[in-house]
């Protein structure tokens with residue numbers, strides 16, 4: 001029985017990638033792609049490209065992407081000092097990675113720290129808190145509606161892609177900041 005040596009995973013591509021060369025990839029439907037494809041987006045950390053928009057007294061949101069087709073919105077949430085983001089229920093998926101400080105949910109037993117990855121599912125209702133004097137920052141990729149409730153469980157407001165676009169654009173108008181089309185997928 002011949003022993004088969006398994007190729008090292010990714011070894012071949014790694015060697016080619018080392019050439020720093022743009023490879024012309026064959027494309028069967030190039031004319032169609034050239035006609036309809038959209039460029040990817042780039043948003044640097046420069047606040048001129050997307051400012052911190054106040055979100056309550058102790059938080060701000062830096063919007064990074066709006067996708068109206070899928071009711072998707074991506075942003076960085078910054079809670080400036082120890083505090084709470086109100087109880088909310090998701091009607092879609094959430095993916096997030098901690099960037100600075102830490103945060104947790106009153107309903108769960110884990111703490112999200114820089115580099116940690118979390119998911120939240122449709123139907124989850126929870127209350128985000130940070131115990132850090134210097135607060136937290138985290139990247140969120142969210143889909144669907146996000147319903148906020150008061151302390152009595154009464155519905156207050158629904159946040160969706162339209163809410164997030166309005167949040168961004170109304171602040172830009174107020175501050176005289178040009179709308180950055182890179183944010184619109």
Ligand SMILES: [Fe+2]
Nearest residue numbers: 090094120126
């Ligand atoms: Fe959430």
